[in-house]
Amino acid sequence: MVEFDYIVIGGGSGGISSANRAAEHGAKVAVIEAVDLGGTCINRGCVPKKVSWYASRVSDSIHKYGPGYGFHAEYTSFNFDEFLEARDGYVSRSRSGYENNIEKNGITLYRGHASFVDGHTVEVNGETLTAKNILIATGGRPSKVEVPGGELVDNSDDFFNWTTLPEKVAVVGAGYIAVELSQVMSNLGVDTTLVTRYEKPLRSFDDMLSDLLLGAINEDGPTHMPNTTFTEYRKNGDKIECLVDGEVKLVVDRVVAAVGRVANTENLGLENTAITVDEKGQINVNDGHETEEAGVYAIGDVIDRVDLTPVAIRAGRTLSEYLFNNGATSAIDYTNIPTVIFSHPAIGTIGYSERDAIKEFGAENIKVYTNTFYSMYASAAWRREQNKFKLVCYGPEEVVIGLHGIGEGVDEMIQGFGVAMKMKATKAQFDSIIAIHPTGAEEFVTMR
Ligand SMILES: Cc1cc2nc3c(=O)[nH]c(=O)nc-3n(C[C@H](O)[C@H](O)[C@H](O)COP(=O)(O)OP(=O)(O)OC[C@H]3O[C@@H](n4cnc5c(N)ncnc54)[C@H](O)[C@@H]3O)c2cc1C
Numbered sequence: 001m002v003e004f005d006y007i008v009i010g011g012g013s014g015g016i017s018s019a020n021r022a023a024e025h026g027a028k029v030a031v032i033e034a035v036d037l038g039g040t041c042i043n044r045g046c047v048p049k050k051v052s053w054y055a056s057r058v059s060d061s062i063h064k065y066g067p068g069y070g071f072h073a074e075y076t077s078f079n080f081d082e083f084l085e086a087r088d089g090y091v092s093r094s095r096s097g098y099e100n101n102i103e104k105n106g107i108t109l110y111r112g113h114a115s116f117v118d119g120h121t122v123e124v125n126g127e128t129l130t131a132k133n134i135l136i137a138t139g140g141r142p143s144k145v146e147v148p149g150g151e152l153v154d155n156s157d158d159f160f161n162w163t164t165l166p167e168k169v170a171v172v173g174a175g176y177i178a179v180e181l182s183q184v185m186s187n188l189g190v191d192t193t194l195v196t197r198y199e200k201p202l203r204s205f206d207d208m209l210s211d212l213l214l215g216a217i218n219e220d221g222p223t224h225m226p227n228t229t230f231t232e233y234r235k236n237g238d239k240i241e242c243l244v245d246g247e248v249k250l251v252v253d254r255v256v257a258a259v260g261r262v263a264n265t266e267n268l269g270l271e272n273t274a275i276t277v278d279e280k281g282q283i284n285v286n287d288g289h290e291t292e293e294a295g296v297y298a299i300g301d302v303i304d305r306v307d308l309t310p311v312a313i314r315a316g317r318t319l320s321e322y323l324f325n326n327g328a329t330s331a332i333d334y335t336n337i338p339t340v341i342f343s344h345p346a347i348g349t350i351g352y353s354e355r356d357a358i359k360e361f362g363a364e365n366i367k368v369y370t371n372t373f374y375s376m377y378a379s380a381a382w383r384r385e386q387n388k389f390k391l392v393c394y395g396p397e398e399v400v401i402g403l404h405g406i407g408e409g410v411d412e413m414i415q416g417f418g419v420a421m422k423m424k425a426t427k428a429q430f431d432s433i434i435a436i437h438p439t440g441a442e443e444f445v446t447m448r
């Protein structure tokens with residue numbers, strides 16, 4: 001039995017950050033990773049997705065905006081092999097960075113599947129390790145499609161392993177992943193249909209965002225098939241038929257489903273511990289991320305909080321500060337988390353949607369400011385593209401509790417506004433700053 005100060009199960013965003021921070025404070029740390037260091041974000045999430053989004057923007061520049069600016073590039077083809085080389089090269093360099101850091105910090109890396117033998121003992125590849133403190137950061141994986149023929153359907157992990165681009169694709173789902181992947185494929189020239197259960201994608205976000213995005217999708221692609229739930233998938237030669245109640249609705253080369261994710265808590269030996277999971281299989285933790293087994297913590301996508309990389313990183317580092325550097329708390333603040341959907345146009349959002357703010361505080365306490373304008377980048381190239389921004393303000397002081405934008409450059413715009421909102425900035429304080437002109441961001445500080 002090998003003894004450590006800290007065992008981290010899962011070498012993804014949360015696990016690695018926590019392990020490195022603990023080691024920096026002198027702890028003897030083990031990381032156990034079953035697949036690839038870097039986890040979902042680096043290998044099959046944020047990073048390859050963002051590179052794909054950049055590629056789809058290059059395509060936009062060539063096709064949508066270039067001609068308006070006088071660039072008539074002779075476009076022959078998009079070489080998917082060369083793109084994969086670039087994308088996967090970047091991913092592999094990022095992964096190496098993680099490996100080097102782990103080594104530099106003197107962390108012992110075990111490559112294998114970890115499971116608990118008891119509350120403070122973990123088994124990997126036949127070896128047993130023990131520690132007073134253990135972190136479970138095993139993340140999640142795509143949900144399966146549970147209808148006949150569901151095995152014909154790919155998920156986002158599969159998408160990042162494709163070696164060729166099909167001609168015709170259906171993307172099923174209405175969240176971040178379905179929107180991002182369907183627009184990437186559509187922009188790269190794949191005949192793509194986004195299939196949503198209800199009338200539009202991103203229904204849980206502020207309506208201004210989802211409505212404008214729907215308009216952009218209807219204008220530029222992908223094709224949108226609303227109010228549709230496929231009840232069966234059937235193979236027909238090289239094609240996949242997508243059916244509703246026995247009737248073929250769509251025939252494609254490939255289907256990608258992005259219908260949510262499930263926590264990786266199976267085969268972890270949790271039954272040998274006091275740790276419990278909720279009805280969705282996510283690990284139950286208190287505000288300080290401690291499970292029902294004292295000294296065992298869980299963070300990131302494996303718990304029911306917010307599934308974003310910086311959230312997992314913040315929770316992981318905070319926990320290590322608490323355990324190994326006398327940090328005051330292992331809890332983190334889950335409010336006002338800025339998030340971006342890498343759509344076309346990009347969406348940025350922080351805090352309450354107008355709908356949720358009114359529900360929680362009453363319409364009489366909420367004042368909403370909006371601004372609609374046309375992107376200069378598009379307009380100069382003779383394209384009419386609406387951008388929309390919104391501030392949701394609370395109380396007589398008009399504290400900004402919601403900030404939403406969809407448009408050119410929004411992805412790089414909202415981080416700083418997150419700082420202002422964390423400081424409880426009011427609408428008047430937003431307005432007190434002199435705008436940067438000509439930018440889109442200035443619209444956030446000049447709303448009337
Ligand atoms: C397609 C896609 C795009 C995304 N884009 C973004 C984005 O743009 N921005 C953003 O902030 N977030 C994005 N996310 C979400 C982000 O990737 C996750 O929130 C983040 O990776 C969660 O980190 P984690 O440490 O909890 O888990 P993960 O990163 O999933 O890491 C968990 C690790 O644990 C390992 N593991 C599991 N079980 C065991 C076991 N028993 N033993 C040993 N190892 C085990 C896994 O192999 C994995 O490496 C995206 C996700 C997806 C799927």
Ligand SMILES: NC(=O)c1ccc[n+]([C@@H]2O[C@H](COP(=O)([O-])OP(=O)(O)OC[C@H]3O[C@@H](n4cnc5c(N)ncnc54)[C@H](O)[C@@H]3O)[C@@H](O)[C@H]2O)c1
Binds near residue numbers: 176178197229258341
């Ligand atoms: N840009 C980013 O930061 C980014 C990108 C991708 C993922 N993520 C994170 O990963 C999480 C998971 O992303 P996701 O898109 O898988 O999940 P999600 O929870 O955002 O969306 C799942 C969607 O699938 C739909 N759905 C569920 N069951 C369905 C069914 N049977 N048929 C059709 N549609 C169905 C839901 O209505 C929902 O809109 C996100 O919530 C986010 O936290 C972040």
